[in-house]
Amino acid sequence: MTLPEPLFDYEACLLACARGEQQALVALYAQESARLLGVAKRIARDSALAEDIVHDAFIKIWMRAASFDPGRGSARGWIFSLTRHLALNCRRDTRLEIQVSESSELALQPLATLDGRHQTQDPLQWPDGCERIYGCLEQLDPARRSCIVHAYVDGYTHAEIANKLDTPLGTVKAWIKRSLSALRECMG
Template sequence: MTTATDDFDYERALQACASGDRQALQDIYRQESRHLLGVALRIVRQRQQAEDVVHDAFMKIWTQAASFDPQRGAGRGWIYSVVRHQALNAVRSQGREVSVDEETAEALDAEHSIAAHAEVADAFELNMSLGRLNDCLARLEPARRNCILYAYVDGCSHGEIAERTRTPLGTVKAWIRRGMGSLKECMA
């Protein structure tokens, strides 16, 4: 059974679009628009937005048809990927935009003000703690301090630290364990 899709030459239509043939774009639209709308609708979940996605995708198909490379894939697949990417971008940008009424906006502003005040207090406390931590780290022997920093700041494994410091693995483990003990005592 042969369908209209089997007879349609997507690659030739895209080449024609790249050459400025508006009829070729209309032919692609007539051939695939309802299917592409279905793809967009499954991703964005709102008909109006799906229609906007398909419109924007066809604009992109028109302006970027020259970038289609038949060596990298089928024309129909390229068209569907343009629509899919356009729909995914719409969903991503939708997550950043939230419309709220005025009362909700005022409540959110008040909530953000309270949170910002708490963050400033937390930042002050954090700065004070880090100052104490720096003092405690300074009291450690440099080799032990470096092992702790490699482990907890750089995220190195004990084996990686042993390689970096050219120290036996057991020694690295002992230095970290003892150094952490010293830090706990100092911070208390």
């Protein structure tokens, strides 16, 4: 008969890290590094990059342990959230950058407020001043509108959009280019 594994006290570990007790960080690493690596790999889609993310996560855990607030959530959740955010930021930072002219950027500024659509689906709660861009987006063909939203709101690369829409990469690039011109003209 085997005895159940004792429960790991994440909160006590973080408090010990905040006091500068290195053994607490070692124990935390032994307990969660493999699972955190799995989270980072799923997001980054690259093993070497995921290892770097987990390394950076443990540095941040060590440096920010004192900022953990048990009133806002569990210690384990805090650790996973920190790692997840690092992985998402890393993925965002390493994506192919799209060169956009200054006039296109000005036309697309209202799209940044579309990010609020992830927090609420109620159009009455969307930020003010978006009506114009919504009207211009509505004039686009649905597939082309989808490309623009995926690129500038969801942050997908052209290749990811092509894969998601099952459309050739060249077609997606052309749709985005033409749609940006149409939006620029509409926003005029």
